[in-house]
Amino acid sequence: MNRLPFSVSMALAMTLSMGLRPIAPALMVSAAQGEVARWAGNCLRCSLEKRAWAAVNGTCYYPVDMDMKPGHYSISRRTTGGKLESAQLIVTEKRCVDENLDNFPKKEYVNVSAQNQARAAQEASRVNPLIAYQAKPRPAVFDLPIGKPASPLPKGVGNFGACRTLNGQPRDRHTGQDYPVSAGKPVLSAANGRVVLAANLFYSGNSVFIDHGNGLVTEYFHLKSFTVKDNQTVTKGERIGLVGETGRVTGPHLHFGVRWQGACINPGFLLVDPSDLAAVN
Known part of the structure; x- marks a missing residue:
């Protein structure tokens, strides 16, 4: 059985000892300028900030413009079962040649x-x-x-x-x-x-x-x-x-x-x- 890192294990133990429900780790993906990120699995609809579009064959794709400002962006997907899920897209700089x-x-x-x-x-x-x-x-x-x-x-x-x-x-x-x-x-x-x-x-x-x-x-x-x-x-x-x-x-x-x-x-x-x-x- 894989062991969690010490810091995570300690935080989880403290959370449980206080009778609190543990918070699931935030979902995220990192992509450089000009790249494409994906979110696979029964996707129906995808969004990046205020823009939205349909999934392609059950997968959400998030194209990152070559001039998109590096930083954190909100992305989401609506699954075929109607569930709305959110994640963070971390855009990193791709220095031009x-x-x-x-x-x-x-x-x-x-x-x-x-x-x-x-x-x-x-x-x-x-x-x-x-x-x-x-x-x-x-x-x-x-x-x-x-x-x-x-x-x-x-x-x-x-x-x-x-x-x-x-x-x-x-x-x-x-x-x-x-x-x-x-x-x-x-x-x-x-x-x-x-x-x-x-x-x-x-x-x-x-x-x-x-x-x-x-x-x-x-x-x-x-x-x-x-x-x-x-x-x-x-x-x-x-x-x-x-x-x-x-x-x-x-x-x-x-x-x-x-x-x-x-x-x-x-x-x-x-x-x-x-x-x-x-x-x-």
């Missing part, structure tokens, strides 16, 4: 013209609502892990969330993971879903956004070309385009991004077995 892109070849992205700034702003007004948190998203049509966006999929270069400079000028953080896939290779839908945008955008080049329900949207950037259109239904593993080097890039590769419940997360956490994710205990 510095990525300095010197002698950037595409000068239009270094000193962006007023015309291109206006274009990018107009495109952002179209994209942002697609990737933001939605109080009533479509039901999930995916399971975890999701599929790989290329076959074979090489190891990512590790630049998710990178703090970038372009010829010494600060730029926004990198919102996806880059994979060194050769130009012209097929790009695959990571799961069943619906294309919500397939277009050429100033910064991300030829881009495809797919809504998989439950607030999960996958992003495929810098494509040479895409073979899908807006509102088209796609299936897991279906070819949606070819790897390229359009937009603000230094060479061909696949940029794969994920937004879940409005949070920008490292897509690698959805490519592994869910049992490997940090869990509430």
Whole structure:
């Protein structure tokens, strides 16, 4: 029989001797910025602070945005039996990797013209609502892990969330993971879903956004070309385009991004077995 640590044993003995009911240890889980935590077991509904969403196949998932402030947050779940349970999500800092892109070849992205700034702003007004948190998203049509966006999929270069400079000028953080896939290779839908945008955008080049329900949207950037259109239904593993080097890039590769419940997360956490994710205990 395992023995409790001395301090816990003493506290329990004192509690019982006073005729009090022992308080159950608080449930908690720790996850770094850009990661995903889970709470498994007959879940129906999940919440993080004031946001709520449906469980996926009986498990609550809590995506942590890469810019979420470190600290303690309240999470809860409603079970299929109607029980409401609460826990603490401890968000820890994930320091961004510095990525300095010197002698950037595409000068239009270094000193962006007023015309291109206006274009990018107009495109952002179209994209942002697609990737933001939605109080009533479509039901999930995916399971975890999701599929790989290329076959074979090489190891990512590790630049998710990178703090970038372009010829010494600060730029926004990198919102996806880059994979060194050769130009012209097929790009695959990571799961069943619906294309919500397939277009050429100033910064991300030829881009495809797919809504998989439950607030999960996958992003495929810098494509040479895409073979899908807006509102088209796609299936897991279906070819949606070819790897390229359009937009603000230094060479061909696949940029794969994920937004879940409005949070920008490292897509690698959805490519592994869910049992490997940090869990509430």
